[in-house]
Amino acid sequence: MAVDALDTRILRLLLEQPRTSAREYARILGVARGTLQARLDRLERHGVITGTGPSLSPAALGHPVLAFVHIEVTQGHLDEVGDALAAVPEIIEAFSITGGGDLLTRVVARDNAHLEDVIQQLIQLPGVVRTRTEVALRERVPHRLLPLVESIGRSTRVPERPR
Structure with a gap:
C-alpha cells in the first residue's frame, strides 16, 4: 500500500x-x-x-529476563510445535526462520531459574530436537516504527515542480 x-x-x-x-x-x-x-x-x-x-512491559509485570530461544524441530512437525508454543505464556513471540534453527521465540522470565524451567518445558515438546538460548543483556534500540514510517513518507513525496 x-x-x-x-x-x-x-x-x-x-x-x-x-x-x-x-x-x-x-x-x-x-x-x-x-x-x-x-x-x-x-x-x-x-x-x-x-x-x-x-503497549505492556513484561519487566514491569515481573518478568525482567528476556531471551531469544532458537528451536530446531523434527522435519514435518513445525505446525505442531508452533501450536504448542502458543500454550506457553512466557513466549511472547515466535517466528519460523531460515538459518540455524526452525523457530525463533522471544521468551520472558522472572529470573534465570524460571528461564531454565521454560526452556526445559520447550525441550519436552513433541517434535523439538534441540534449543539454543541467547539472553538479552540490555535493550539498545527499543521497538520502534517511527523512523521507518518517516523514511517511507520521505520516499513517497512527490517532488515540487519548478516554477
Missing part, C-alpha cells in the same frame, strides 16, 4: 500520542474529521495499523 505524506503524519501522531482522540488528531493535522477517519479506516483495512491497545 502506498503511504503518502498525510498518512505519514497520521501514523506519526498515532505513535507519538496514542491516547489522543480522533477529533484532536484532525485538529492538529488541519484536516476534516471525516478525512482523518477515512484514512484511518484505509490504513486498518490494508493492515498498516494492526491494533490500538496499550
Whole structure:
C-alpha cells in the first residue's frame, strides 16, 4: 500500500500520542474529521495499523529476563510445535526462520531459574530436537516504527515542480 505524506503524519501522531482522540488528531493535522477517519479506516483495512491497545512491559509485570530461544524441530512437525508454543505464556513471540534453527521465540522470565524451567518445558515438546538460548543483556534500540514510517513518507513525496 502506498503511504503518502498525510498518512505519514497520521501514523506519526498515532505513535507519538496514542491516547489522543480522533477529533484532536484532525485538529492538529488541519484536516476534516471525516478525512482523518477515512484514512484511518484505509490504513486498518490494508493492515498498516494492526491494533490500538496499550503497549505492556513484561519487566514491569515481573518478568525482567528476556531471551531469544532458537528451536530446531523434527522435519514435518513445525505446525505442531508452533501450536504448542502458543500454550506457553512466557513466549511472547515466535517466528519460523531460515538459518540455524526452525523457530525463533522471544521468551520472558522472572529470573534465570524460571528461564531454565521454560526452556526445559520447550525441550519436552513433541517434535523439538534441540534449543539454543541467547539472553538479552540490555535493550539498545527499543521497538520502534517511527523512523521507518518517516523514511517511507520521505520516499513517497512527490517532488515540487519548478516554477
